[in-house]
């Protein structure tokens with residue numbers, strides 16, 4: 007694995023190996039993993055805001071002994087007129103081993119691979135509404151920890167699917183893992199025409215007998231101005247609460263990639279309840295990113 011720009015570039019067996027690696031890292035002492043990659047360096051290049059992904063990549067690098075430099079590029083040379091290509095070529099001349107990039111333009115990481123060649127690995131930390139492969143992998147890993155299989159699962163994803171790179175990567179990953187049923191639900195305007203998932207017609211059928219429920223926020227920053235959705239009614243129509251969650255299986259897990267809008271897509275009681283694995287997703291984010299970086303640097 008030289009780069010990770012799209013979860014579809016991975017095979018089911020590679021994903022299972024990443025799960026095993028994340029589990030091994032979880033059982034390892036940090037003082038031991040810190041010795042795995044001495045002398046390696048990474049640059050985290052974030053052109054969009056992030057809390058979880060950036061902190062988690064920084065900790066993942068540090069816990070593997072990789073020196074990491076994090077640049078919030080919104081406050082750097084791009085503000086002075088430098089193109090992203092020049093920024094990347096400039097930083098690449100400093101000879102990092104990895105770039106970790108978040109940007110609002112779909113497929114920008116593929117362009118970066120073309121610009122810099124094969125010497126430096128590139129990890130996609132989110133590109134526009136296209137992909138967020140490390141989030142998809144940590145979500146799959148969390149499901150795996152609870153269910154130990156995918157081929158008999160109903161996974162329901164609710165919210166703004168159309169503008170969610172998290173949903174795209176998770177749906178692609180669930181297909182790779184041969185998940186029995188992937189169901190989406192949300193306002194028609196926020197469900198893509200073409201999708202590798204079943205479209206539910208109401209909240210009850212979306213949740214009925216689900217093993218996994220994934221709630222998504224409204225991606226307001228990506229919505230075209232002419233999108234016709236009554237957001238004041240969002241919680242009543244698309245929100246998860248203790249009552250409608252009863253339609254899912256009793257042992258269903260509830261997931262959310264964050265940032266969460268409490269009281270809109272999810273109630274406090276569900277977000278903080280027994281079925282919620284939201285903070286476990288965050289913990290797994292560090293482990294899965296360690297597993298990915300370790301695999302890329304091993305080659």
Ligand code: CP
Pocket residue numbers: 055056057058059060132138141263264265
């Ligand atoms: N889930 C996720 O990508 O969160 P951040 O935007 O905080 O990185």
